[in-house]
Amino acid sequence: MDPLLTSLNRAQCAAVQHTTGPMLVLAGPGSGKTRVVTHRIAHLLRTGVPAAQLLALTFTNKAASEMRSRVGQLAPGEPVWLSTFHRFGAKLLRHYADHVGLSPNYTIYDTVDAKQALTRVIEAGNFQTMHYTPGRIGQAISRAKNKLIAPDRYQPRPGSPLSHIVAEVYPAYQRRLLASSAVDFDDLLMHVAQLLYANPDVRATLDERFRYILVDEYQDTNHAQYVILRALSADHRNLAVTGDPDQSIYGWRGADLNNILQFETDYPDAHVVRLERNYRSTKRILRVADQLIGNNLRRKRKSLFTDNEEGGAVRLVEYVTQDDEASSIATQISAAISSGQRRASDFAIFYRVNALSRGLERAFRQVGLPYQIIRGLEFYQRKEIKDVLGYCQLINNPRDDQAVLRTINTPARGIGAKTVNRLVQHAYAERIPLLDAARQVGTIQTTWASRCAKKVSAYVSLVDRLSTLADADMEEILGKILSETGYHDQLRDGETEEDLSRLANIEELLTDARQFDEEYPGGGYLESYLENAWLVNETDGWEADTDKVTLMTLHAAKGLEFPVVYIVALEHGVLPHERSTSDPSQLEEERRVAFVGITRAEQELQMSYAVERDFRGQRRRTVPSSFLLEMPREEMQVTFLEAVGPAVTCVDEFREDFIADDIPSIDLDSGLPEASISGESNSPLSQGVTASITTAAQMAGDGIDRLGHVSPDAFAQGMAVVHPEHGLGKIVALSGSGKNRRATVGFATAGEKRFVLVHSPLRPAGQ
DNA sequence: TCATGACTAACTGTT
DNA sequence: TTAGTCATGA
Numbered sequence: 001m002d003p004l005l006t007s008l009n010r011a012q013c014a015a016v017q018h019t020t021g022p023m024l025v026l027a028g029p030g031s032g033k034t035r036v037v038t039h040r041i042a043h044l045l046r047t048g049v050p051a052a053q054l055l056a057l058t059f060t061n062k063a064a065s066e067m068r069s070r071v072g073q074l075a076p077g078e079p080v081w082l083s084t085f086h087r088f089g090a091k092l093l094r095h096y097a098d099h100v101g102l103s104p105n106y107t108i109y110d111t112v113d114a115k116q117a118l119t120r121v122i123e124a125g126n127f128q129t130m131h132y133t134p135g136r137i138g139q140a141i142s143r144a145k146n147k148l149i150a151p152d153r154y155q156p157r158p159g160s161p162l163s164h165i166v167a168e169v170y171p172a173y174q175r176r177l178l179a180s181s182a183v184d185f186d187d188l189l190m191h192v193a194q195l196l197y198a199n200p201d202v203r204a205t206l207d208e209r210f211r212y213i214l215v216d217e218y219q220d221t222n223h224a225q226y227v228i229l230r231a232l233s234a235d236h237r238n239l240a241v242t243g244d245p246d247q248s249i250y251g252w253r254g255a256d257l258n259n260i261l262q263f264e265t266d267y268p269d270a271h272v273v274r275l276e277r278n279y280r281s282t283k284r285i286l287r288v289a290d291q292l293i294g295n296n297l298r299r300k301r302k303s304l305f306t307d308n309e310e311g312g313a314v315r316l317v318e319y320v321t322q323d324d325e326a327s328s329i330a331t332q333i334s335a336a337i338s339s340g341q342r343r344a345s346d347f348a349i350f351y352r353v354n355a356l357s358r359g360l361e362r363a364f365r366q367v368g369l370p371y372q373i374i375r376g377l378e379f380y381q382r383k384e385i386k387d388v389l390g391y392c393q394l395i396n397n398p399r400d401d402q403a404v405l406r407t408i409n410t411p412a413r414g415i416g417a418k419t420v421n422r423l424v425q426h427a428y429a430e431r432i433p434l435l436d437a438a439r440q441v442g443t444i445q446t447t448w449a450s451r452c453a454k455k456v457s458a459y460v461s462l463v464d465r466l467s468t469l470a471d472a473d474m475e476e477i478l479g480k481i482l483s484e485t486g487y488h489d490q491l492r493d494g495e496t497e498e499d500l501s502r503l504a505n506i507e508e509l510l511t512d513a514r515q516f517d518e519e520y521p522g523g524g525y526l527e528s529y530l531e532n533a534w535l536v537n538e539t540d541g542w543e544a545d546t547d548k549v550t551l552m553t554l555h556a557a558k559g560l561e562f563p564v565v566y567i568v569a570l571e572h573g574v575l576p577h578e579r580s581t582s583d584p585s586q587l588e589e590e591r592r593v594a595f596v597g598i599t600r601a602e603q604e605l606q607m608s609y610a611v612e613r614d615f616r617g618q619r620r621r622t623v624p625s626s627f628l629l630e631m632p633r634e635e636m637q638v639t640f641l642e643a644v645g646p647a648v649t650c651v652d653e654f655r656e657d658f659i660a661d662d663i664p665s666i667d668l669d670s671g672l673p674e675a676s677i678s679g680e681s682n683s684p685l686s687q688g689v690t691a692s693i694t695t696a697a698q699m700a701g702d703g704i705d706r707l708g709h710v711s712p713d714a715f716a717q718g719m720a721v722v723h724p725e726h727g728l729g730k731i732v733a734l735s736g737s738g739k740n741r742r743a744t745v746g747f748a749t750a751g752e753k754r755f756v757l758v759h760s761p762l763r764p765a766g767q
Numbered sequence: 768t769c770a771t772g773a774c775t776a777a778c779t780g781t782t
Numbered sequence: 783t784t785a786g787t788c789a790t791g792a
Contacts, residue, residue, distance in 0.1 A: 580779085617783050
């Protein structure tokens with residue numbers, strides 16, 4: 001028998017062996033879905049399908065890289081195109097940019113940039129937005145884009161003031177994006193859909209090229225993605241989608257559950273495979289999940305079962321405060337680790353909102369538990385990183401207004417809001433990019449103070465100077481930016497804690513760039529580098545093989561599994577989230593979020609809530625989540641507090657309701673966690689905490705070996721160095737790696753010189 | 768034009 | 783709690 005199939009069950013085999021025609025794989029949690037997808041890719045390759053005809057699309061970067069590594073094991077060296085929808089869209093758009101009015105070097109705006117751009121458009125256009133914030137308007141535009149409603153086709157609805165505003169603002173916003181040759185995340189899909197729709201020849205070419213398409217997490221696709229998929233599989237109808245309606249948790253992002261619920265209507269000849277056997281969780285965990293999700297109406301019924309062990313009871317624990325909750329969990333985990341039962345990496349803690357991670361972090365630090373937090377977009381959202389990347393954006397795409405606005409006065413060079421506004425007005429009036437407007441400063445606006453004009457011209461020539469670097473190594477580009485703009489000096493001379501951490505982050509960025517250069521040597525990859533920065537999310541930074549406890553949102557947890565799972569803050573308003581409690585379909589989505597969390601657990605699961613929780617700096621009484629009442633009592637072990645003080649009626653009521661449902665095992669006074677660990681005693685263990693980033697510079701030490709040679713690693717951006725002939729200088733930029741590592745050094749007398757570090761007599765100053 | 772400090776409003780999730 | 787806005791004085 002084919003070794004690809006031996007380890008699979010019947011349903012899995014059926015899915016893997018399916019080759020032509022549409023297929024829907026309904027895969028319950030833990031049913032080996034990723035296995036099926038990867039094995040199917042390998043199987044297709046084995047049956048002679050060229051790798052170039054395969055396209056596998058996922059929803060997140062994490063899922064894509066997971067899949068890439070697994071396909072790599074099954075079918076090494078096969079160049080299967082495997083990426084997220086957005087990345088796929090970005091690549092296609094590079095190729096067909098002119099078809100949709102972009103230049104190939106277009107910029108991708110993240111949520112923040114897009115919102116700022118929108119705000120500018122609203123201000124500049126003097127739109128009356130009444131009480132609607134740019135955020136609200138942006139959401140409405142995003143929804144329209146996800147539904148593929150083009151700016152000129154948007155129809156305001158009577159009785160919806162917001163839609164009238166959107167009808168005005170949306171076209172202006174989109175015009176400005178195109179003028180900047182920029183797209184937002186939604187455009188990555190909308191433009192592609194439009195491209196395929198408006199260009200039958202392009203569509204046919206791509207349909208021909210991607211004859212076999214596999215889509216993971218199909219329940220999370222939105223209308224735009226749906227249309228793209230349909231367009232790419234019209235002639236070659238080998239579209240295989242996998243998903244689980246019960247795990248659809250991106251409705252707010254436009255995911256349309258109908259896509260999966262109606263797949264069989266769209267493709268009447270679709271082969272449908274159900275993967276219902278769960279290989280992940282214990283019977284009791286699965287029953288809790290199954291009964292909870294049974295309360296949803298909009299779903300496809302499926303029966304989950306497992307041959308795994310019965311397992312221990314699912315725990316529900318009540319705490320007084322969030323601090324109790326956090327420290328109890330931390331103590332439990334470290335006890336399990338020190339007794340040798342578990343490793344730190346066996347544990348994961350899930351929460352509904354990122355803000356809840358802070359208390360947990362504190363508790364973990366106190367106990368000295370190593371942990372890693374998965375949080376979206378942290379690094380690339382930092383001001384200093386965005387500032388530096390802003391210059392890169394500008395080098396890559398000089399029409400990028402957002403980049404101009406970000407960099408024109410960063411670091412401060414005396415170009416104030418007033419000047420910028422005049423520039424913007426001029427640019428909008430002339431319908432030209434901001435940088436061009438800045439370029440014209442000397443010639444057009446005679447009324448301007450020559451002081452301002454001078455500064456603006458200096459900025460323009462700075463950008464021009466940097467632009468000559470477009471094809472250099474990333475590290476060199478970044479290095480030049482840092483030195484030429486004075487950004488590095490400014491931070492280095494700063495004394496605040498903040499400046500220090502900014503500097504550390506910059507170092508981290510340089511290290512990252514250096515790694516990138518090693519992977520893509522020779523330079524000229526600025527665009528790819530930026531694309532990567534724009535489309536990453538920090539989930540990629542998750543290291544499965546380090547021994548740390550994982551903390552993340554329930555959304556980020558999708559697709560992962562852990563031996564022991566904690567879900568915290570099962571409270572009304574948190575899970576379900578307060579913005580979702582009124583709408584039944586949103587409530588169902590919240591239930592699915594809980595379902596996803598529960599089904600990540602392999603052996604143990606603890607859910608908890610606190611009677612009091614700090615929110616917005618205020619302490620509030622909570623109401624336990626109604627979802628808890630929907631779970632089977634007989635599978636659970638409950639730990640209620642004995643007394644929570646006077647008149648905690650909501651919690652009392654909840655307990656009565658919970659107990660009324662004939663609960664066999666209750667455990668009223670045992671198991672209450674000890675108040676908390678004394679905060680003062682700072683154990684030496686806490687040294688092990690690993691939340692901070694160690695920069696390459698920190699690790700490099702003095703970098704001088706016994707022979708007196710200075711390791712190339714000893715040199716860092718901006719460092720003062722000594723040369724025997726030229727004397728004191730400063731490192732302006734670094735590039736290359738290993739023995740090819742070069743430094744550009746600016747000397748006081750001799751000007752700029754370039755050195756190959758291993759052969760150079762350069763030394764860090766002062767050594 | 769910029770730095771400072773007071774004040775205020777917001778806190779879902781991800782590409 | 784905190785990021786962001788606003789007013790003030792230098």
